[in-house]
Amino acid sequence: MCDTLSLRKANHIPGLAAAVVKDQDIAWSTGFGSSHFDTGDGATFKAVTADTPFWIASVTKTFLGLLFLQLEEESVINLHNRINDMPGWDSFCGRLSNSNIIFGENLHCDTAITIWNVLNHTVNGEPGTQFLYNPIMYSRLSRYIEYVYGNPIAAAEGRQNTMARFIQENILGPADMDRTMSSMWQREKALVFFDMAQGFEYSDGGFSRKKHLERHLAGGAGIISTVHDLAKYDIALDTGTLGxxxxxxxxxxxAEAPDGTKLPYAFGWYVQDYKGEKLIWHYGWDEKAGFSALYLKVPERNLTFILLANSEGLWWGNxxxxxxxxxxxxxQLFLSHFVFSTK
Structure with missing residues (x-):
């Protein structure tokens, strides 16, 4: 705990929520610091707890990977279908491939790119052959769901989009995640939005508030949750509740490359071996909103570590x-204390 507090302060995190799941049970959870404070005189302070909602940023991708596999199992979606066939593809992909950002590099818009490729971040280069994390392409998945169901994105009219509704029905509901919003249009969970931590940026020796968040659920981000609810999600994943x-x-x-090389990503999760342990994880990082997250599973030990923060302080530049x-x-602190110290 003292080490976590030291790291929080050293990495300029106003508020941090943490949970450990062991053998499908919440073994420990707590909060550190503040979810809100007045950046002027410090008069407003709201303590973080394990039930404080945070923007989880790219940890949302884990929900998308699961949802698409659920829909595939129900024969609703074929993951080998081309994302190229959806309306607006030529314009979107053309802009991305002609931009100067890395996610558009070596992107062949006329080549067949499947939903499977997008879910596993194997779209750059010859699709299916190499891994490059591509959050912009992942964000198209919400539009693909709308395309499949013939239901245009409804954010402008104040309604949930189809993917947000599916995540509520297929994942949040069954896992009893009542402090999680699948998008900020989910009116029945308005209290989650009002209780959400404020995102902050640290610079010049102080904190400043970041902007408000988008309301819709894109493929790569859009979910608000708590470490308690993510622990419920973790338990539901490991007990067969969700599939x-x-x-x-x-x-x-x-995923595997054509030559059999294992790639480091699987349907919304990074997968790697480290010192003989299989690690399954995802980070969240949104510099515009001022949030970061870490969700780390050690499956052979039935052990999970979850962190949510209201600054960029958890991001390490993966x-x-x-x-x-x-x-x-x-x-590293978690692994050294709870995994490798027991070997």
Whole structure:
């Protein structure tokens, strides 16, 4: 606990929520610091707890991977269908490939790119051959769901989009995640939005508030949750509540290149081996909103570590083409105390 407090302060995190799940039970959870404070005189302070909602940023991708596998199992979606066939593809992909950002590099818009490729971040280069984390392409998945169901995105009219509704019905409901919003249009969970931590940026020796968040659920981000609810999600994943054994095995099985090389990603999860342990994880990082997250599973030990923060302080700069969770000081603290110290 003292080490966590020291890391929180050293990494300029106003508020941090943490949970550990062991053998499908919440073994420990707590909060540190503040979810809100007045950046002027410090008069407003709201303590973080394990039930404080945070923007979980790219941890949302884990929900998307699961949802698409559920829909595939129900024969609603074929993951080998081309995302190229959806309306607006040529314009979107053309802009991305002609931009100067890395996510558009070596992107061949006329080549067949499947939903499977997008879910496993194997769209750049020859699709299916190499891994490059591509959140912009992942964000198209919400539009693909709307395309499949013939239901235009409804945010402008104040209604949930189809993917947000599916996540509520297929994942949040069954896992009893009542402090989680699948999008900020989910009116029945308005209290989650009002209780959500404020995002902050640290610079010049002080904190400043970040902007308000988007309301819709895109493919790569959009969910608000708590460490308690993410612990419930973790337990539901590991107890078969959210899918068959076959589906769960597929969810955590990394993609392979044509030559048999295992790639470091599987349907919304990074997968890597580290010092003889299989690690399954995802980070969240949104510099515009001022939030970061870490969700780390050690499956052979039935052990999970979850962190949510209201600044960028949990982000460690993971490479776009590798899985290196051990570079996170918070992950390293957890692994050294709870995994490798017992070997």
């Amino acid at each position: 068959s054994d076959q589906l769960m095995e597929k969810l955590f099985t990394p 490479p776009l083409d590798e899985a290196k969770v051990e570079k996170s000081l918070f992950a």
